[in-house]
Amino acid sequence: MNFEHLLAPRTQLMGVNAIREILKVVAQPGMVSLAGGIPAPQSFPMEILRELTTIVQEKYGSGAFQYDATEGFGPLREALVDHLAVKGVQTTAQEILIASGSQGVLDAMGKILIGKGDRVAVEAPTYVGALQAFTPYEPQYVQMATDEDGLIPEALEAVLQAAPVKFIYLAPTFQNPTGRTLPLARRQQVAKIIQQYNTLLVEDDPYSDLRYTGEAVPPIKQFAPEHVVYVSTLSKTFAPGLRIGFCVAPALIHQWLVIVKQGVDLHTSTYNQALAAEYVGGGYLQRHLPNIIKLYKPKQQAMLQALDRHLPEGFTWSQPEGGMFIWVEGPAQLDLEPVYWQAIERKVAFVPGKFFYINRGDGLATMRLNFTMSDEATIDKAVGVIGELLTQAIGEKVL
Amino acid sequence: MNFEHLLAPRTQLMGVNAIREILKVVAQPGMVSLAGGIPAPQSFPMEILRELTTIVQEKYGSGAFQYDATEGFGPLREALVDHLAVKGVQTTAQEILIASGSQGVLDAMGKILIGKGDRVAVEAPTYVGALQAFTPYEPQYVQMATDEDGLIPEALEAVLQAAPVKFIYLAPTFQNPTGRTLPLARRQQVAKIIQQYNTLLVEDDPYSDLRYTGEAVPPIKQFAPEHVVYVSTLSKTFAPGLRIGFCVAPALIHQWLVIVKQGVDLHTSTYNQALAAEYVGGGYLQRHLPNIIKLYKPKQQAMLQALDRHLPEGFTWSQPEGGMFIWVEGPAQLDLEPVYWQAIERKVAFVPGKFFYINRGDGLATMRLNFTMSDEATIDKAVGVIGELLTQAIGEKVL
Numbered sequence: 077m078n079f080e081h082l083l084a085p086r087t088q089l090m091g092v093n094a095i096r097e098i099l100k101v102v103a104q105p106g107m108v109s110l111a112g113g114i115p116a117p118q119s120f121p122m123e124i125l126r127e128l129t130t131i132v133q134e135k136y137g138s139g140a141f142q143y144d145a146t147e148g149f150g151p152l153r154e155a156l157v158d159h160l161a162v163k164g165v166q167t168t169a170q171e172i173l174i175a176s177g178s179q180g181v182l183d184a185m186g187k188i189l190i191g192k193g194d195r196v197a198v199e200a201p202t203y204v205g206a207l208q209a210f211t212p213y214e215p216q217y218v219q220m221a222t223d224e225d226g227l228i229p230e231a232l233e234a235v236l237q238a239a240p241v242k243f244i245y246l247a248p249t250f251q252n253p254t255g256r257t258l259p260l261a262r263r264q265q266v267a268k269i270i271q272q273y274n275t276l277l278v279e280d281d282p283y284s285d286l287r288y289t290g291e292a293v294p295p296i297k298q299f300a301p302e303h304v305v306y307v308s309t310l311s312k313t314f315a316p317g318l319r320i321g322f323c324v325a326p327a328l329i330h331q332w333l334v335i336v337k338q339g340v341d342l343h344t345s346t347y348n349q350a351l352a353a354e355y356v357g358g359g360y361l362q363r364h365l366p367n368i369i370k371l372y373k374p375k376q377q378a379m380l381q382a383l384d385r386h387l388p389e390g391f392t393w394s395q396p397e398g399g400m401f402i403w404v405e406g407p408a409q410l411d412l413e414p415v416y417w418q419a420i421e422r423k424v425a426f427v428p429g430k431f432f433y434i435n436r437g438d439g440l441a442t443m444r445l446n447f448t449m450s451d452e453a454t455i456d457k458a459v460g461v462i463g464e465l466l467t468q469a470i471g472e473k474v475l
Numbered sequence: 476m477n478f479e480h481l482l483a484p485r486t487q488l489m490g491v492n493a494i495r496e497i498l499k500v501v502a503q504p505g506m507v508s509l510a511g512g513i514p515a516p517q518s519f520p521m522e523i524l525r526e527l528t529t530i531v532q533e534k535y536g537s538g539a540f541q542y543d544a545t546e547g548f549g550p551l552r553e554a555l556v557d558h559l560a561v562k563g564v565q566t567t568a569q570e571i572l573i574a575s576g577s578q579g580v581l582d583a584m585g586k587i588l589i590g591k592g593d594r595v596a597v598e599a600p601t602y603v604g605a606l607q608a609f610t611p612y613e614p615q616y617v618q619m620a621t622d623e624d625g626l627i628p629e630a631l632e633a634v635l636q637a638a639p640v641k642f643i644y645l646a647p648t649f650q651n652p653t654g655r656t657l658p659l660a661r662r663q664q665v666a667k668i669i670q671q672y673n674t675l676l677v678e679d680d681p682y683s684d685l686r687y688t689g690e691a692v693p694p695i696k697q698f699a700p701e702h703v704v705y706v707s708t709l710s711k712t713f714a715p716g717l718r719i720g721f722c723v724a725p726a727l728i729h730q731w732l733v734i735v736k737q738g739v740d741l742h743t744s745t746y747n748q749a750l751a752a753e754y755v756g757g758g759y760l761q762r763h764l765p766n767i768i769k770l771y772k773p774k775q776q777a778m779l780q781a782l783d784r785h786l787p788e789g790f791t792w793s794q795p796e797g798g799m800f801i802w803v804e805g806p807a808q809l810d811l812e813p814v815y816w817q818a819i820e821r822k823v824a825f826v827p828g829k830f831f832y833i834n835r836g837d838g839l840a841t842m843r844l845n846f847t848m849s850d851e852a853t854i855d856k857a858v859g860v861i862g863e864l865l866t867q868a869i870g871e872k873v874l
Binding site for chain 1: 477478479481482483484485486489513514516517519521524525528532536537538539540541542543575576578579582586587588589590593604607608610611612641642675710714715716717718725727728731734735737738739740741742743744745746747
C-alpha cells in the first residue's frame with residue numbers, strides 16, 4: 077500500500093536530514109570521526125550511576141516508576157533551582173519544566189508559537205536540531221549575521237526592525253556548530269534589544285558547564301528574565317541517553333509548554349528524572365564535572381595545536397574556551413563538500429559547515445570539527461589528513 | 476510581559492484539559508479515587524528492576540547511557556519481535572519504532588498525517604490522550620457509534636462513504652474508557668472495510684496483556700497488516716514511569732515517524748530501552764505478567780460485584796474480560812457531573828463519561844470507573860457511595 081497521498085503539507089517540508097545522509101558513511105569501520113556531536117562515553121559517571129540506581133530505588137521506591145506530573149519530577153525541579161542559580165539563572169521549582177532532552181523544549185516551543193509562515197530568527201550558522209524541531213510548524217526563517225564573537229546585535233536589531241518575529245533562537249555559549257561565545261557586552265545589548273522590541277528569545281545553553289579556560293559569562297536570561305526562555309540539558313554533564321532537558325520560561329509560555337508536552341509524551345521518564353535529581357541535588361554533578369573537563373581540555377588543545385600545525389594559509393578557526401566544537405573557515409568560493417568525500421576515502425570525517433545555514437550557498441568554505449570522541453594522537457593525525465586535503469584543494473583552486 | 480499575541484492558531488485549540496481540571500480535587504487527602512487510569516504500584520516488578528539495572532550496566536556499559544538511533548535500541552526492537560508474534564503481530568525488528576510512551580506514536584502520527592481540517596475518525600467514546608495528541612494538528616473529528624461490543628462496523632463504513640479520512644483511531648481491546656473488546660468477527664469486518672476503502676487504521680493496544688478471563692482475540696493488524704499502524708506500550712506490564720511505547724507501521728509511515736521523532740526528542744531513553752530489552756527478551760515479562768493479573772483480577776471482580784449490589788435499576792455496565800476500566804451507563808438525560816461533585820464531597824472520585832466524547836451533550840449519563848488502584852473492600856465501599864448518590868439522582872429526576 078502507498079499512503080503518500082495521506083501525508084500532511086508540513087511533512088513535505090521535513091524531508092530527509094542532509095547531514096544524517098552525508099554522515100551515514102561515518103559508521104564505516106576504521107573511520108576517525110571528527111564529525112560527531114556526542115559526548116565521550118568516558119565522560120559518563122558510570123560508578124556514580126551504579127550508586128544512584130540504588131539510592132533512587134531505596135529513596136523513591138515504586139514512585140520512581142509510576143506516571144508523574146507533566147511539569148517534571150518534584151525533587152529534580154527543586155535540585156535544578158540551585159544548579160541554575162550558580163549559572164546565573166534565578167528561578168523557582170515552579171518555573172522549571174523538565175523535558176525529554178532540550179529537543180523536547182524546542183519542539184514544544186515551535187508547537188505553541190509557530191504558525192505557518194511566521195518569522196523565526198536564527199544565527200547563521202545555527203544548530204540543525206533546532207531547525208528540525210521548528211520546521212514541521214512551517215516557519216519562515218530569518219538568518220542573523222555572526223562574527224567571531226557570535227551574533228552581531230545590529231543584525232538582530234535589523235531583523236526586528238524589518239518585521240516582528242515569533243521568537244529568536246540563539247545558542248550564545250560555545251555554540252554548536254562554531255564553538256563561539258557571545259561576550260558580556262553583546263549579551264547586554266541583545267537583552268536590551270529584545271526588551272525594546274518586546275520579543276521572545278530562546279536561549280539554548282547545553283555547553284556552558286564545559287568551560288576549559290576563562291571566566292563564565294552570565295546567560296542573557298539574567299539581563300532580560302521576562303523575555304527569555306532559558307533551555308539547557310544534562311546530556312553533556314550526566315548522560316545523553318537519559319534524555320533529560322529543562323527550561324525556565326515566562327509563566328504564560330511555561331503553562332502552554334506543559335499542555336503541549338502532555339499531548340507529546342505525558343511526561344519525561346520518572347526514573348531518569350529521579351536519577352538526575354540525585355545526581356544534581358546530591359552534589360555528584362559538581363564533583364564529577366572536573367573529570368569531564370579534565371578529559372576534554374587536552375583534546376581541545378590537541379585539536380587547536382593540530383590546526384596550527386597542519387592547516388594551510390588562508391584558513392582561520394574559532395578558539396573556544398569550552399564546548400565540543402571548533403569551526404574552520406577557508407577562503408570564500410572553496411566548497412568543502414568534495415573535500416569531505418576525499419577525507420572519507422582517507423577514513424577521516426568532519427561536517428561540511430554549509431549544512432548549518434538556512435540559505436543555500438552560505439558557508440561553503442566552512443567545517444565543524446568535534447574533539448570529544450577521539451584521543452589526542454588521533455586528533456592530530458586526522459587534522460593532518462584534513463590539512464593535506466585542504467592544501468591540495470587550495471592548490472587546485474589557484475591553478 | 477504578556478506574550479499571548481505570539482501564540483500559534485493551533486494553540487488556541489488545545490485549551491485546558493477538562494478532565495485534568497475536574498480531577499484536580501482528586502488529590503485531596505482521604506479521597507478514594509476510581510477516577511485514575513494508572514497501574515497499581517504493586518504491579519511493578521521492583522525486585523526484577525533491581526536485577527535488570529545490574530544486568531544492563533554489565534551488559535551494555537556506557538552504551539546504555541549514550542545517544543542512540545531514533546528508531547530505537549536494537550536489542551529492544553529484537554526482543555519485541557517475539558513478544559509481538561505471541562500477540563498475533565508478525566513483524567521484524569526493522570519495522571518496529573520505539574517511542575516515549577505510546578503517546579509519542581500518537582503525536583507523531585498526527586504530525587505526519589493531519590493537515591488543518593482533515594477528518595480523523597474516532598470511537599464514541601474514545602481515549603482522551605489520543606485527542607490531546609491529534610488536536611494540535613487541527614483535525615476535524617468524526618465520531619463513530621459503538622455498542623457493548625465496541626465499534627459498529629457499519630458506522631465506520633458510513634463515515635468512509637461520506638468522505639475520506641486521514642486515519643481511523645481505534646482501541647479494540649479493553650478500551651479506555653469503556654473496557655469493551657471488539658469481537659473477532661467485527662475485527663475481520665473492520666479489516667475488510669479499511670482495505671476496501673484503502674484507509675489507514677491506528678490500532679492502539681495498551682491493555683490486551685491484562686486479560687483476566689476468556690480467550691485472546693487477534694489484533695486487527697493481523698487481518699490487514701498493510702493498512703494498520705499497531706501501537707502498544709510497556710506502561711501496563713512493566714512500569715509507566717519508564718515511558719516505553721512502540722509501533723509497527725507500514726514502511727512509508729514508519730520512515731516519516733522516525734524523521735518526525737528525531738525533531739521531537741532525538742530518541743527515547745537508551746537506558747530505559749535497555750532495561751525493557753532485558754525485561755522482554757530475558758523472559759521476565761512473561762514470568763511477571765501472571766502476578767499483575769493475580770493482582771487485578773480480584774479487584775475487577777470486586778467492582779463488578781459491588782455494581783451488582785449497589786447500583787439502582789436503570790444502570791448497566793460493561794463486563795470486560797480484562798484491562799483497567801468499567802463503563803457505567805444510566806438512563807438518558809441524567810447528567811452525572813453533579814453526581815461527581817456530590818461524590819467528591821463524600822470523598823469518592825470517578826470520571827464523568829461525557830469527557831470521552833467529541834460531541835457536546837453526548838455521554839452525559841455515563842461514567843468510567845477504574846479498579847486497579849484500590850483494594851477490594853475500598854472498591855465496594857466507594858461503589859456503595861456512588862450507588863447511593865445515583866439512587867438519589869434518579870429519585871430527584873422522577874419527582
